[in-house]
Amino acid sequence: xxxxxxxxxxxxxxxxxxxxxxxxxxxxxxxxxxxxxxxxxxxxxxxxxxxxxxxxxxxxxxxxxxxxxxxxxxxxxxxxxxxxxxxxxxxxxxxxxxxxxxxxxxxxxxxxxxxxxxxxxxxx
Numbered sequence: 001x002x003x004x005x006x007x008x009x010x011x012x013x014x015x016x017x018x019x020x021x022x023x024x025x026x027x028x029x030x031x032x033x034x035x036x037x038x039x040x041x042x043x044x045x046x047x048x049x050x051x052x053x054x055x056x057x058x059x060x061x062x063x064x065x066x067x068x069x070x071x072x073x074x075x076x077x078x079x080x081x082x083x084x085x086x087x088x089x090x091x092x093x094x095x096x097x098x099x100x101x102x103x104x105x106x107x108x109x110x111x112x113x114x115x116x117x118x119x120x121x122x123x124x
Contacts, residue, residue, distance in 0.1 A: 001053065003067075003100075007046025014039035026087040045070055057111060064108040071101035 013021050018035035045067060052063050078086075078094040 001050070004046045004050040004053075007042040007049070011039040011042035011046065015043070022089075025089045027089065028087070041070070057114070061108065061111050064104050064111065067104045068101065068108060071097050071104060075101060 015036050018032045018039070019030050022030050022035065048063055048066070052059055055063070074097040075094065078090055078097060081090045082094055
């Protein structure tokens with residue numbers, strides 16, 4: 001639920017008014033189409049968090065895989081943005097995605113271990 005709420009709280013304003021919102025935070029060069037595509041990805045991934053919150057372990061594992069790929073790609077993209085002299089807000093985005101990656105990786109490893117324990121043959 002937390003991930004859904006954060007994603008949608010960020011995505012909706014970016015979808016509706018990317019130029020004014022990003023200029024407020026110090027962004028000077030704004031591509032509204034790319035920004036809206038980013039917002040769409042946030043809406044989709046956050047929406048899946050809401051829809052899949054009561055799913056099976058396998059569904060949750062698949063959702064975590066998607067989120068790990070998304071966060072890793074975002075970390076790379078924002079890291080390049082920081083190195084390219086992006087605005088200060090880029091650091092915040094980078095920190096958020098590094099944090100999300102860490103949380104999702106923790107749960108993905110934990111779920112992987114739990115599934116292996118359940119699926120492993122019992123020794124009698």
